[in-house]
Amino acid sequence: MIKVLFVCLGNICRSPLAEAVFNHKIKLLGLKEKFMSDSCGTSDYHIGELPDERTLVCARRHEIQIHHRARQLNRVDIREFDYLIAMDFSNKKNIQNLMNCFNMEHNQIFLMRKFQPNPDHIEVPDPYYGGDDGFENVYHILDNSVDHFLEHLKVEHNIYV
Template identity: 60%
Template sequence: MIKVLFVCLGNICRSPLAEAIFNKKIEEAGIHHQFKSDSAGTSDFHIGELPDERTIKCAGKHNLTINHRGRQVNRTDLRDFHYIIAMDDSNLRILNNLKERFGFQTKQIYLMRDFAEGSEGQSVPDPYYGGEEGFEEIYTILDESIEGFLGKVIQTHQIYV
């Protein structure tokens, strides 16, 4: 089983939406049984909370199901997940610091947009302080990035679709 973790700051906007997009794509491809996915935040701001209402609205508009409560990334995540994907540079730095602190120096942490051709090194913007249009923007960014990520994983692990 290939384990994928999407990480943002509070785990109520970008990462739960990324998880939902990923889950829909693997379900549609008929390969969902080969994956376990989750999302988490680097902060403890929203532990136990539902995703932002704008995230839920955006997900609904795109026929995505979100069944998630906010949680903070932990040592077990760093040990157990094969792919840990940060939404931005700040969270990437935090995750890299955590892997050093917890003794997982060899663990590779990825940046979400590195899987979208022409967007490598860029962050997925945080829509929290904006309006609903920001959530649509990140949906588009995440959809493209996850498509690229999934293609790479399918090729790397020789998964038959």
């Protein structure tokens, strides 16, 4: 089973939505038995909380289910997950800092939009301090990025649908 972890700062906006979009797509493709995904944050700001209400509303609008409580990245995640997918440079650096702290290595750390061909920006913007349109924008970015990430995974792991 291929394990994917989506990572943002507080684990209430971008990463739980990325996880939910990913899970929705693998279910539609009939690949649920091939993948396991989760999400977390690099901070401890929202541990145990549900995703931001605007994230939940956006997901419902697109018929995506989210079942998640915020949690913080830990060294077990680094050891257990095959892919660590950060939403932005800051969180990618936070992942690398945690690895340095525990003298760990991981060779599959990527920015979410790395898989998108010619993205207008390489980071997924944090919609937390904005309005509903920011969450909708993030959804569309993640929807597209996850499609390309899944294509990468299918090629990388010889998965045929």
